[in-house]
Amino acid sequence: MIVDKQEKRRERRKGPDTVKKAVSWIIGIGWLLLFQIWVFFYFAMPEQPSIFDPGGMYHKPRFSWDITMVKNMFIVATVLLIFSVIGLIVSALRSKRKTDRISPTLIIMIILSFIGIFIIYFKF
Secondary structure (H helix, E strand, O other): OHHHHHHHHHOOOOOOOHHHHHHHHHHHHHHHHHHHHHHHHHHHOOOOOOOOOOOOOOOOOOOOOOHHHHHHHHHHHHHHHHHHHHHHHHHHHHOOOOOOOOOHHHHHHHHHHHHHHHHHHHHO
């Protein structure tokens, strides 16, 4: 009888709860947004002449930053900051057990989005 009660007690928690799943979803969305920022950064950079067309006879390279892509980077970085802060708040409010920890990935995303927002705001 005692063994049956302990087994039932152990089986009560089957995997992560909804808050833990939500934080993991926020982290996944954050990585996708960070990847999107990197894509916008790549396409916003000035183009360099290639070795196949050094004089720019067939393709005129752009020597300035694409401002629309920079604006998109700023918007996505702001959304990333909001998502990361929401995930950090939800993760901090949930910390009831000894095994609950705040995700370092969320802190890294907050720092990277702050740095990106400040660079974009003051450089452009």
